[in-house]
Amino acid sequence: MGTALFTVFATVACGAALAVVLSQNVVRMAFYLVISLGSTAGLFFLLNADFVGATQLLIYVGGTVVLLVFGVMLTASGPFLTIKSSPGDLVQAGVVGGLFLGLVAFTVLQVDWEANAVKLERRYGATSLERPGYNQHGEGHTTRSLGAALLGARFDKDLGRHREQPSTGYLLPFEIVSIHLLVVLIGAAYLARAKRRVSPSRDA
């Protein structure tokens, strides 16, 4: 069941991503992108990362892509919907991309994950796979732990254990990201405000 689902989601995600690449129309690209991102969210679910998957759907599929579509709408005035890449570029990028894919695949395959896991167990103890902070077997229970981690407490690591020092939380990054988002929003708003200063002929 899991394998089948994975196969479906993986295939869809990869195919949509490929479609994004190959598509020339920006609107279609946006559509395929939504597909791809959605499928990835499915993969997250398969990986027991329910909160992340949800966030993926909400923010990515529901927010970011909408944003992109707005961008398309704001800019794509007729002829610019389709800006064709040259086939040469495509081939060049394809080759390079293929090589890169091969490299990454090679790297991934090089690692003996089983041995690695054994090694890690030996270092951190056999309890490494225990998930004291959330329900290990039930899906969709990571939310509480994640919220605590973002606030600085690592239930997933420290709960029920004796540690001289508590494990590192993500409170500070969280705050930074908050401010960051605020700044970005203001900056985006500033950048995007409409002003026509330059005549089009200048870029001819």
Next chain:
Amino acid sequence: MCGETAVKPRFTHMPLEQYIYTGTVLKWLLGLAWLLPLVGFAIEIFGGAWGKRLDPVAGGRKLRLAGYLAVFCIGTGFLLSLTALVVWKGGTGVALMPTAEAVSHGDHAAPDGGEHGSDDHAVDHGEHAGHDGSGDKPQQATEGDARGQSPAAEAHGHGEADAHQEGGGHEAHANDPYAAAFSGTYYELARFGNLRLTIDYYIDGLTVLMFCMVTLIATCIHIFAIGYMSDELTEDYEDHFVHLSGGRHFHRPGRFYRFFAFMSLFCFSMLGLVIAGNIFQVFVFWELVGICSYLLIGFYVERHSASTAANKAFIMNRVGDFGFLIGLMILWTYFGTFQFANVSPAGSPDAANGPGLFQMVRDSRGDLQVEETADEQVVMLQGSGSADDTSSPRSIPYWLLVAAGVGIFGGCIGKSAQFPLQPWLPDAMEGPTPVSALVHSATMVAAGVYLAGRFYPMFTPEVLLVIAYVGCITLFIGATIAIVATDIKRVLAYSTISQLGYMMLALGVGGWAAGIYHLITHAFFKSLMFLCSGSVIHGCHHEQEMTRMGGLYKKMPITCGAMLVGVVAISGLAFWIPLAGLTGLSGFYSKDAIVASSLAFMAGNPNHFLLFLVPLVTAGITAFYMFRLWFMTFAGQPRDQHVYDHAHESPRVMTTPLIILSVFAVGCAWFGVLENWILTSEPAHVAAGLTSAYHVLLTMPSHHAIHAMHHTAGTAALIAAVTGALLSAVFYWKGLVDPESVRKPFAGVHHFLVEKWEFDNLYDVMFVRPVHVVASWCTAFDKYVLDGILHLLSRLTVATSAWDRKFDETVVDGLVNLLGNTTYGVGRSLQVVQTGRLRQYVMFIVVGVLGLFVLLIMFFPRA
């Protein structure tokens, strides 16, 4: 230093006190006579210049004082010289008057051989002081001290000469020239260890004789010059020989005082030359007479010909002096002294100065001591001149002695205008006539002969042969040119050259006394003739061409007569006078002696027959051209009426000296006094002659041999002279043959003679022009090569600095720029990558990551 040397302690025939006394008196008498003209010179030159400035108007009259002062100086000098003669004669006990027996020998008035009956050196010892005139007592000579022979003894001995001639086996005794000599130092110029440069005196018979002769003649000439130069007394002298660019004649103030100043300076120099006790001093005064001659020849400084002639005279003399210098260097190096001879007896102040040249080179018999060393012949020197190496007897290589002799004789060649340096003398006639009379006939040019005679002991037979031949060539050249010369003074000048040649010849062939004899007689009659010519020139208003004269005997009888005396004297004519036998004027005797010497020489050396034939023939030529001169000037008809009309006899101030000189020209050789006098100074080795020499087979005639030839030679010379005189009369008096008709077939020869044997042209081509060429080469070398190198260097430096600049600009700056440019260029080249194209950047990133991974995998393989 000298006391223990090989030279024996000297002693003269007079006691030490007498030597010192007489020597001191002579030293100061002659020294005063010598220095007086210098004082005169100083007063004349400064007084003249100042007097003229102070009083330009009346200056002319006062300037005459300069002439009187000069006459006073030289006249006093003459009186002092006479006094010196008396002192010398009294002090040394020399007898000048021959015995009555000798006088009766009219055919040759002077007893010249000193033969004695005995086979030994029968000499009169010097110790017998006070034997004046009676030193004829033969005495046994001890070995080595053959000195102090009184010439009177010879005179006496001569009477018996003929009787002993056949006896054979007897040899002529040696005269001791040091016996009647005094030497010492006036003044030391400089001294370096044992090397001394000094002003010395060497007073012997010859010195005294020369002093008397020079001062006497100079006095006469000075007196004459007062008259002759009187036209210089004006403030506005017009020189007709100088044409200015405007065509006018040259006007200048008279230079009376300057003339006499130079004359006085000359007298000083000449007397210094005569009194000189060393060869260096001779050189000093040699140069000084040369410069006086220069000044006097160039007296008319505005005449180009005069200044050129003066230059020529001085430079040609310098050529001779070059030889002189070489001689000096050799002598100085090997002898370490310049002194002729140091005759001061032990105990006198100058005795410590060591032996002189003559004493070193010749032993007490007057012989050279030649030794064979491994590779050369050397002459051993007697005594030692240097304290450095008294241990070993010093010697001089024989050939160097010859070289030294030839070198010194080179100076004589220049000064006495001998071949090949004779051309300056005729040109020297540019000077005023009294100058020609004094400087260029009687004294200075004779100084060469004097020096050759004085330096005689240093001459080896080879040198004598050179002297003889030089004299022989010269006398012939001079005589031949004189035949064709028409300028009255030039004729006399060539005649002077010729006569000087005779003197040299005489010295060269061993007739020492004959040469000096002729020097004295010639001085009298030649200065007489010059003064006569001066009188003529003065009377004819500076006309010197004989072709415009003639018949002047009526206008100027005294001059004419005096000139005739001179002409007869120089021609060597003699007359049969009933009571006295064959009697000639002074020249007859001296020339007779010369011809006899050369004949004797030829008898000993048949190869050198020219040395007899040439002078004999030239004796005839001499008579010819001298009579030609007289006939053309005084006899016959006037050739130029204008000149004749204005001619007049000279005033008494000029004729009186003529008469005085005439007297001496006639009679100075009579009674044998002169020859005796000369013989007192004859070098020791002359009398005996020499049978073989070291390098050339030469025989020098002894007195004996010469005497044997006397009659033959005298007769031959007389015949030649008479022939010449008659021939001259035929041509120029009686006009029986027109000279032109003879000249025509010999036009080439005539031209050659008129051109003075082409010497001037030859020298011009051979020396003058090459010198100028070399001079210009030197300048060009400096200008183009040395300066060229310098400029090249400077240009190179500039170029180098330019390169340096370039180097800086290109290489050094270039490197820096290259660095910048390369960086820039790399940047530029990377610019290509910086396309600004976003997509490409992405590609780069990917490729870069790929590359990094590949590198990581390759170089950091998994452990």
Next chain:
Amino acid sequence: MNETALLSLTIFLPTLGAFALLFFEKKAVEGMRVFSLVVTAITFALTLAMWKQFDPSVAGMQMQTSLVWIAGWNINYQLGVDGISLPLVLLTSLVSMLAMVASWSITKQVRGYLMLFLLLETGMLGVFLALDFFLFYVFWEVMLLPMYFLIGVWGGPRREYAAIKFFLYTLVGGVLMLIAMLMFYFGSAQSTATGESIFDLLTLMEIAEVGGFDRTMQITAFILLFIGFAIKLPSFPFHTWLPDAHVEAPTPISMILAGVLLKMGGYGIIRIAMPLCPYGTQYAAYVLVALGVFNIIYGAFAAMAQTDFKRLVAYSSVSHMGYVLVGLAVWKISEASGATVGREYWVLGVNGAMFQMLGHGISSAGMFFMVGVVYDRVHHRDLNKFGGLMQRMPHYSGLAMVIFFAGLGLPGLCGFIGEIAVVLSAWSFSPLLAIIAASGVILTAGYILWTIQRVYLGPEYKGPHAEELTPINGREASVAYVLAVMAIVLGVYPELMFGLMRTSIDTLTISLADGYDAVRVIGDQVGAVLSP
């Protein structure tokens, strides 16, 4: 007066005078001239006082002064006078004084001229009196600069060229001397008692006398020093600066140049090059004599071809200074034993050379002055455009002839004694060279008489400005008379100077011979042996 202060005072009095000139008003030209003349006259008087205090029988240095100057390098302010330097000092101060009298004709920037002139005199006197090599070198260079300006500012039309030529030549010489000086400085360390390097000439001479400098060093140093001094002398082929410098220099400077500066070359050789390098001297003796002889002939020939009056006199200087070279170097050694032979002749030669320097100092200064007198009037020097001066200026011409005859080497005048002494000494060294040297008398007579004929004799003056040919004035006559009288005095009474020089030169030759022997005998190891 205090002996030691005397020398310093003599040297620096002109400098003080030069500074005192600053206090004159600019307009007071005449006052400045008179003042300078007084300064030079007092300097001359001081040198006469030096002469009076000098004891000619003592060979060594007298009136020595020695003060530490730069202690770190052993440089001392060391002065002294002996028989070799005293005559030249006298000559220097006399010629300077006369040249100052002749300087009245300078009208351009008088103050500057006079100051430089006086500084120049300081330099010259210092060179002759210094006993420390470094001090000598300093004075040598001190003298150079004023001369450069005197020629370059007050000279003739090509003055810059001449001045630079002079400067460069002399500077090159100075540099060579500097190299040699340092060679001795560093070479002396192993021979001094304290093991220190020194510049003290006297001590260096003592070291050289016992063979403290090895052969190679002596030869090298001698060549360097010799070239340095030969430039000044001047000797072929380093002489071409001389004619140009003379031609362009104003008359008084020409007098100084010929009368004094050239002597420094000779003095340097005899005071420094020879005593410090006895072996080198002997090694090069033949070359030196040959060079000197060549100078005599070459200079005479070159003089003969000149048409510029001053240039002629300049070349005659080259010729005359050749005798100096000959006289100094006629040092003969026996080929077999190596010992000095005929030292008397060498002594004569050195004496002759020294006297030749003095005589030439008088006669050439006089000749240049005589040229200057006529140049001041007619402003040209073309020999072919003169003539008849004897008529126009009889007084002047008479004096000129005396001085020219002195240059000609006429007996009784100063030129003769030196020449004859040198020539007489030469035969024992080398007959061939002696003969060639003697032949110079002919050429000398040739060019001098020809010059006299062209300038003074003849009927009329051929050049421009004939109306300017006025008789010489009293000032000019006084200079000419002093020179003419000096020429006669030295010619007639040479003992005046020989008496001063004799002992010193005698000692010098002995120590040179010793120095040569020391090196010859013990060879190169001597330095090692002697070092403490």
Next chain:
Amino acid sequence: MEGVGINGYLGVGAVLFVCGVVCMATKRNGIGVLMGVELVLNGANVNFVAFSRFGHLGLDGQVAALFVIVMAAAEAAVALAIVLSFYNNHLTVDVDRADELRG
């Protein structure tokens, strides 16, 4: 684990990543480029979460993924603003025209 192991997820991440890169490299449309970026980030997120699941990171990988998502959102906003601004200036979204910084 049942089903696919970590390799599968990593492979998907890699594919997504490469697709994003190729997308960035080929799209001339600025929006397209942005989409490529999103894909890349997404690929990375897959990896994070996969390691969170299969490794010893605990929730760290998920937290990182969350941050990436936030970052992506912010980035998208800003990039979109830039694209708009670019469009305003050039009247196009062709990134090849944006070569003002060309060297």
